Amino acid sequence: MIDRRNLMAGVAALALLGSVAAAAAEPAEISFAASMLGEPLRGPLLTALVEEFNQSQDAVHVTPVTTPFSSFGTTMFTQMGGGGGPDVIAFDQPNIYAAAEAGLLVSLDEVVDGVTLLPGNNSLIVDGVQYGVALDISNYALIYNPTLVTKVPTTFDELVAEAKAQTKDGVYGFAFRHTQAEEAGVWYDLSNYVYGNGGHWAVDGNPTINSAETIAGVTAYKTLYDANVIPKGADAATYRRMFAEGKIAMMIDNGGIPTVLKGTNPDAAIAAAPAPLPTKAIGQVMAALAINGNSKSPDAAKAFMKWFLTPETQAKVQGFLGGSTAATPIARTKEELEKAPYIEVFDSLGDVALPFMPQGLEAETPQVRNIVVEAVMRVLAGQTDVAAAMNEAQSQVEALR
Amino acid sequence: MSSHSHGTQLARIHGSRWLPYMLVLPGVVYLLVFQGIPLLQEMRLSVSNTSLLNPSRFNFIGVANFSRLLRDPNFFNSIQVTAIYVAGCVIGTIGLGLFAALLMDREFTGRSFVRSLIIIPWAAPPVAIALVFRWMLNGQYGIVNRGLEPLGLMPAEGLWLDNPSLALITVLAITIWQLFPFTAVVILASLQSVPKELKEAAQIDGAGLWAQFHAVTWPVIRPTVALLALLMTIWSIRRFELIWLLTQGGPVGSTNTLVIDLYRRGFIINKLGEAAAVGMVGMAVSVLVTIAYFAVANRATRAEKMR
Amino acid sequence: MTRSEFISHAALVIIFVLAGLAIFPFYWMFVTATTSDANMFAASPQLVPSLSQLGIFAQIFEEGAVKTWLANSFIIAAGTTVLTLALAIPLGYAFARFPFWGKAGVGIGLLVTQMLPEAVLVVPLFSIFSPLGLLNSYAGLILANTAFTLPVITWILKNAFDTVPVEIEEAAVLDGCTGINALVRVVLPVIMPSVAASAVIAFFHGWNEYVFALTFITNDTLKPASVGLAGFIGEISTPIQSVMAVGVVYTLPAVALYLLMQRFIVSGMAAGSVKG
Numbered sequence: 001m002i003d004r005r006n007l008m009a010g011v012a013a014l015a016l017l018g019s020v021a022a023a024a025a026e027p028a029e030i031s032f033a034a035s036m037l038g039e040p041l042r043g044p045l046l047t048a049l050v051e052e053f054n055q056s057q058d059a060v061h062v063t064p065v066t067t068p069f070s071s072f073g074t075t076m077f078t079q080m081g082g083g084g085g086p087d088v089i090a091f092d093q094p095n096i097y098a099a100a101e102a103g104l105l106v107s108l109d110e111v112v113d114g115v116t117l118l119p120g121n122n123s124l125i126v127d128g129v130q131y132g133v134a135l136d137i138s139n140y141a142l143i144y145n146p147t148l149v150t151k152v153p154t155t156f157d158e159l160v161a162e163a164k165a166q167t168k169d170g171v172y173g174f175a176f177r178h179t180q181a182e183e184a185g186v187w188y189d190l191s192n193y194v195y196g197n198g199g200h201w202a203v204d205g206n207p208t209i210n211s212a213e214t215i216a217g218v219t220a221y222k223t224l225y226d227a228n229v230i231p232k233g234a235d236a237a238t239y240r241r242m243f244a245e246g247k248i249a250m251m252i253d254n255g256g257i258p259t260v261l262k263g264t265n266p267d268a269a270i271a272a273a274p275a276p277l278p279t280k281a282i283g284q285v286m287a288a289l290a291i292n293g294n295s296k297s298p299d300a301a302k303a304f305m306k307w308f309l310t311p312e313t314q315a316k317v318q319g320f321l322g323g324s325t326a327a328t329p330i331a332r333t334k335e336e337l338e339k340a341p342y343i344e345v346f347d348s349l350g351d352v353a354l355p356f357m358p359q360g361l362e363a364e365t366p367q368v369r370n371i372v373v374e375a376v377m378r379v380l381a382g383q384t385d386v387a388a389a390m391n392e393a394q395s396q397v398e399a400l401r
Numbered sequence: 402m403s404s405h406s407h408g409t410q411l412a413r414i415h416g417s418r419w420l421p422y423m424l425v426l427p428g429v430v431y432l433l434v435f436q437g438i439p440l441l442q443e444m445r446l447s448v449s450n451t452s453l454l455n456p457s458r459f460n461f462i463g464v465a466n467f468s469r470l471l472r473d474p475n476f477f478n479s480i481q482v483t484a485i486y487v488a489g490c491v492i493g494t495i496g497l498g499l500f501a502a503l504l505m506d507r508e509f510t511g512r513s514f515v516r517s518l519i520i521i522p523w524a525a526p527p528v529a530i531a532l533v534f535r536w537m538l539n540g541q542y543g544i545v546n547r548g549l550e551p552l553g554l555m556p557a558e559g560l561w562l563d564n565p566s567l568a569l570i571t572v573l574a575i576t577i578w579q580l581f582p583f584t585a586v587v588i589l590a591s592l593q594s595v596p597k598e599l600k601e602a603a604q605i606d607g608a609g610l611w612a613q614f615h616a617v618t619w620p621v622i623r624p625t626v627a628l629l630a631l632l633m634t635i636w637s638i639r640r641f642e643l644i645w646l647l648t649q650g651g652p653v654g655s656t657n658t659l660v661i662d663l664y665r666r667g668f669i670i671n672k673l674g675e676a677a678a679v680g681m682v683g684m685a686v687s688v689l690v691t692i693a694y695f696a697v698a699n700r701a702t703r704a705e706k707m708r
Numbered sequence: 709m710t711r712s713e714f715i716s717h718a719a720l721v722i723i724f725v726l727a728g729l730a731i732f733p734f735y736w737m738f739v740t741a742t743t744s745d746a747n748m749f750a751a752s753p754q755l756v757p758s759l760s761q762l763g764i765f766a767q768i769f770e771e772g773a774v775k776t777w778l779a780n781s782f783i784i785a786a787g788t789t790v791l792t793l794a795l796a797i798p799l800g801y802a803f804a805r806f807p808f809w810g811k812a813g814v815g816i817g818l819l820v821t822q823m824l825p826e827a828v829l830v831v832p833l834f835s836i837f838s839p840l841g842l843l844n845s846y847a848g849l850i851l852a853n854t855a856f857t858l859p860v861i862t863w864i865l866k867n868a869f870d871t872v873p874v875e876i877e878e879a880a881v882l883d884g885c886t887g888i889n890a891l892v893r894v895v896l897p898v899i900m901p902s903v904a905a906s907a908v909i910a911f912f913h914g915w916n917e918y919v920f921a922l923t924f925i926t927n928d929t930l931k932p933a934s935v936g937l938a939g940f941i942g943e944i945s946t947p948i949q950s951v952m953a954v955g956v957v958y959t960l961p962a963v964a965l966y967l968l969m970q971r972f973i974v975s976g977m978a979a980g981s982v983k984g
Binding site (some may be wrong): 435456523533578680 | 715716719720722723724726727729730731733734736737740748749752753794795796798799801802803805806807808814817818819820821822823824825826827828829831832833834835836851852854855858859862912915916918919933934937938940941948951952955958959962963965966967970973
């Protein structure tokens, strides 16, 4: 069944390409922006894939565009607001909502018709319309250094105890993002503890920032911060590098990270386990491909996306994503699993993983994130306690509407 | 002779009374197109709820942005932060610059070498400076903490830019480090015009260093220092990339100056209208400071003439 | 030791300490760039550059992107310099020499535009440039940068022209040198130091500029070094050594240019901006 569907998708892609080709003798020029294109490891592989597409047909020519991760959303929005921007853009999930609500995205319903997508893609449906398709989906889990950690913690208390025991001789037991300068990263890391404690940022558009579960999650985050087990002030780039050098014992991070760590140090010792939190729920991050409403060649962009979703292309994408998955279900190869057994841990979380957005308030994610992270920063600085800070954040978010 | 009579005369000699207009026109048109029109557009934005994603969709909402700002504690915080930052920059750069200039205004071996070294921070790009200071202030491996730890001078948990009570002072210190070379060189140049005879006369009279400075040096360099103060004020209000790349305005808003707040509202939260309103407030503050400066400067000049 | 001897010794010590503080971060950039992976995370820091690691500089140039960034920064900075001077010299000259209708208004305009933060004008400029095809072009950045250098450079040059005695021009005119010729042949050479200082200031502005380049340029081949380097912040896989090495090669040209032109800048500043 799936095979026939995929076959149909492929045929549809070819048909679309044909129609584009018929419309113009010259190949339609489109641009494709993704922060992944600028990464040292996956970037060249993704670029090569795009080049493969360019070689495979004459109707569409795709030019890759790199923009640094830290300023990606802002740069894209500024350009789209000015009536321009790349044709195909790999956005963060919340940006899909903001852009869709502003009427700046093209519906992908026609592109995904007949394609089996992983459930994570459902978070890219806005008002019943599919506006994005995952480039990569990454679930979060406990990543640890097996040469340091011999007894893998299964409860939060064990996690804290193990992190404390590991913190010695220049090694830190744990690491996460905790500085304002990495607001988005703090939001991800913090959300893992909230989800893992059964909490949410919002349910059906009603903020639940001061619910007991959410407060329990923030408290867990603060407990680890106060336990003197993390390298204070280190940003993700620094502590991930430290992990690769054997200076960090554990961290809760996403499935794309082991590949990055191996790239930094091919000998890095890496293993994974589900995060030791009260519930199985955990965070999920993805870059989502969308078509810019300003595009002058939306059909060419659609043809490129169609090709991107074909099983052959998806298998190649999956091949360099490591512990992340592509948009469609692709079986892992045996050698892949032998080389990196931890992949299975990340893959097993697809059904329980939640996006880092307040449910029902997705387009407001940047504001909610800013309010919550500032509140948590005050907590970490000892200026207030968790419950008071979350109560205040709750009323600030309510005032947004 | 006033420049007016010269000008008329010159124009006559040059044979065209249109010459000044021909000279001025390109620059003025340029500024109108690339500063004037965008500024008007930005003013228009400040009374709209335009978002970054639809900058051309104009929806007039009157003074709602401004009244929202008046109720926003973050906005008042950013005004306060801006005031501290600007005052700190002006006092720090001028104080240290004056000090360094006075020290360099004497003969010693290696003087021109030292002067060249000191100017380097001002010549360096802010992006590179932000990067190297982030690294030097790194909590675990930064050279600053590694140097201070044995002395017991490390701040709580080794945090500088991520410490709400130290971030602003750290950003200030980095800014002053980058700008004091500029004020030092400029003050040094104006020190050259202090008459040597007067200094020597004061020395012979047995005046102390401070009395010498007060009676002889200060009157000569005062206009320069005043102008530098204005420049430093305007530059500090405008400064963006150094602060943005160091802290993004955090932690807990402790380095959130008006320009950072503006960028945050406009480009992170996508509310261009609100950002434009912040920008208008920032401009108004700058204009007021400048008017105040010229009012004070004029009065000083008049007082001088009266004497 | 007499009191005045003590003071001058102390002054010497302080001045060398200040100079040390001024250059230490640059020294540290260089040391970090040449630190091996093993020493980077070691218990005690490496304090001097290790010459065996100098290959890092060749390495960053091999990758190509860095070369492109620096070339782009240079083109943008040079373009900004030329355009700024072309507009500011006549403007400053007219301001110093002639009465004309609207002079006060233009003067106030020049002052006000100096106060505008770049961040305020990013979006309106973007929407103006977009239909004109000026995004993703050197021209767009040069035009935007010049809007911000023009007021201050005009001010510096106006003050420099003020110091030139009108008699020089009158003599030149009597010798048969008219109009623009007098400006170019007689007056400009006199204020060359201020022109050089202005050129360097405009060049720095273009070389350092970040916000416009960040928003207007999406094409990799047009990206300047400021944006390229800032992109390393929070980026996972680029080693700190490479980041610092790029920082060094980005800083070096600006500092070298400054040191070369130092004499002009100091006298130009003194003659120009500072006299108010």
